[in-house]
Amino acid sequence: MSPEDLQAIWLTLRLAAITTAILLVIATPLAWWLAHTRSFWKGPVGALVNLPLVLPPTVLGFYLLLWMGPDGPIGHLTDALGFGRLPFTFWGIVVGSVLFSLPFAVQPIQNAFEAIGTRPLEAAATLRAGFVDRFFSVAVPLARPGFLTAVVLAFAHTVGEFGVVLMLGGNIPGETLVASVAIYNRVEALEYGPAQALAATMVAFSFVTLLSLNWLGRKRA
Amino acid sequence: MKTVRSAVLAALCLLALRAEAGEVRVAVAANFAAPMKEIAAMFQADTGHTVQASFGSTGKFYAQIRNGAPYDVFLAADDETPRRLGSEGYAEAASEFTYAQGTLVLWSRNPGTVDARGEVLKGRFGKLAIANPRLAPYGRAAQEALQKLGLWDAVQNRLVMGENIGQTLQFVATGAADLGFVALSQTLKDGKPAGGSSSVVPQALYAPIRQDAVVLAKPQDKAAADAFVAYLKGKKAHGVIRSYGYALP
Numbered sequence: 001m002s003p004e005d006l007q008a009i010w011l012t013l014r015l016a017a018i019t020t021a022i023l024l025v026i027a028t029p030l031a032w033w034l035a036h037t038r039s040f041w042k043g044p045v046g047a048l049v050n051l052p053l054v055l056p057p058t059v060l061g062f063y064l065l066l067w068m069g070p071d072g073p074i075g076h077l078t079d080a081l082g083f084g085r086l087p088f089t090f091w092g093i094v095v096g097s098v099l100f101s102l103p104f105a106v107q108p109i110q111n112a113f114e115a116i117g118t119r120p121l122e123a124a125a126t127l128r129a130g131f132v133d134r135f136f137s138v139a140v141p142l143a144r145p146g147f148l149t150a151v152v153l154a155f156a157h158t159v160g161e162f163g164v165v166l167m168l169g170g171n172i173p174g175e176t177l178v179a180s181v182a183i184y185n186r187v188e189a190l191e192y193g194p195a196q197a198l199a200a201t202m203v204a205f206s207f208v209t210l211l212s213l214n215w216l217g218r219k220r221a
Numbered sequence: 222m223k224t225v226r227s228a229v230l231a232a233l234c235l236l237a238l239r240a241e242a243g244e245v246r247v248a249v250a251a252n253f254a255a256p257m258k259e260i261a262a263m264f265q266a267d268t269g270h271t272v273q274a275s276f277g278s279t280g281k282f283y284a285q286i287r288n289g290a291p292y293d294v295f296l297a298a299d300d301e302t303p304r305r306l307g308s309e310g311y312a313e314a315a316s317e318f319t320y321a322q323g324t325l326v327l328w329s330r331n332p333g334t335v336d337a338r339g340e341v342l343k344g345r346f347g348k349l350a351i352a353n354p355r356l357a358p359y360g361r362a363a364q365e366a367l368q369k370l371g372l373w374d375a376v377q378n379r380l381v382m383g384e385n386i387g388q389t390l391q392f393v394a395t396g397a398a399d400l401g402f403v404a405l406s407q408t409l410k411d412g413k414p415a416g417g418s419s420s421v422v423p424q425a426l427y428a429p430i431r432q433d434a435v436v437l438a439k440p441q442d443k444a445a446a447d448a449f450v451a452y453l454k455g456k457k458a459h460g461v462i463r464s465y466g467y468a469l470p
Binding site for chain 2: 062065066068069070071085087088166167170171172181184185187188189190
């Protein structure tokens with residue numbers, strides 16, 4: 001495998017790891033709120049979170065390109081904050097991946113929180129456990145399988161992600177050229193040998209990841 | 222009586238025409254979609270043959286044709302892919318010809334950004350979009366031109382690459398990239414500049430961007446396929462091709 005392909009794999013893993021970490025931070029409170037709220041906004045917010053499930057990734061990528069560009073609201077914001085613009089940067093594709101994989105992180109955690117119900121938390125409250133204590137000592141351990149599923153799905157989904165990065169990335173090696181796009185480029189350039197080597201590596205890697213996380217989950221559960 | 226006879230005669234003529242009318246299935250490089258639609262409509266009206274056109278990327282068509290995709294004629298975005306198909310026995314090598322020649326243009330969506338001589342490349346700008354030189358002939362041409370101008374190394378850290386010329390246009394059209402090397406045909410509307418500012422890259426700076434067509438091996442309807450190729454070489458088609466900003470060899 002060429003150094004460029006290895007670089008693409010490394011970049012993909014970094015992107016997936018960072019995206020998953022950010023998603024845990026964002027998805028946990030969101031899932032908690034969605035699991036417990038009786039607000040009118042539960043429906044609209046839930047639909048918004050799940051939008052990437054039905055939107056073609058290239059559509060999402062195209063809108064992000066517009067919004068992060070010089071005329072877009074995100075572009076205005078990042079300009080004003082002095083970060084420059086996000087398209088064609090690593091953090092640009094991180095933002096795209098976070099949005100794209102959001103439902104895959106929120107849904108399992110939300111389901112886990114809903115499955116716990118309010119009773120264990122109420123019991124903890126009668127023992128004078130504060131909210132933070134209740135959350136970390138009761139809710140999170142009980143919801144562990146949900147968190148694990150969220151991590152696996154968010155990570156795997158980001159590794160396999162293609163359309164958003166294709167639209168936002170600009171094919172910059174080491175910065176935005178991820179493995180899925182590298183495979184696509186190889187195929188388009190009729191370099192089927194390297195394309196297959198890279199693709200086989202991705203298949204093997206994904207299989208091993210899913211398998212080991214599955215085993216890890218069983219041991220803990 | 223006379224009207225009945227002429228009506229029958231007309232019906233017979235129509236039947237005869239229908240019997241001879243065939244269907245051509247054409248795989249067309251995406252950049253040639255607009256002129257192709259016009260040419261196909263004219264071809265259908267003039268010959269009675271119907272055209273079924275599929276649009277996509279040349280690399281994808283190559284893979285599909287090798288795996289038995291049912292196309293009769295292939296209009297590629299380059300001259301390498303048709304040649305390769307010919308030497309591999311998937312196309313009639315002798316039928317290959319250049320149906321259009323691309324013109325490279327430096328374009329910005331903002332009026333006044335690109336001057337007529339392209340001096341902007343030596344000054345200050347943000348991102349410069351080109352098509353991936355490894356995949357797209359327009360990308361290769363852009364690289365060649367930048368190298369001839371001695372600017373290739375200077376623009377490296379500002380370069381972003383679309384995987385084809387369509388995506389490159391999108392980068393510039395959304396303003397995400399300030400400038401880009403795109404096809405002249407993309408910046409025209411009804412034969413006139415569609416907006417922004419542009420500078421046509423002198424032909425001396427890059428090797429001609431030839432788009433070749435080829436008749437594929439074992440077309441379903443040989444007569445219709447040959448008729449279409451002949452039509453594509455004709456005056457009427459050439460008029461359409463030129464109006465979309467392509468040159469002819």
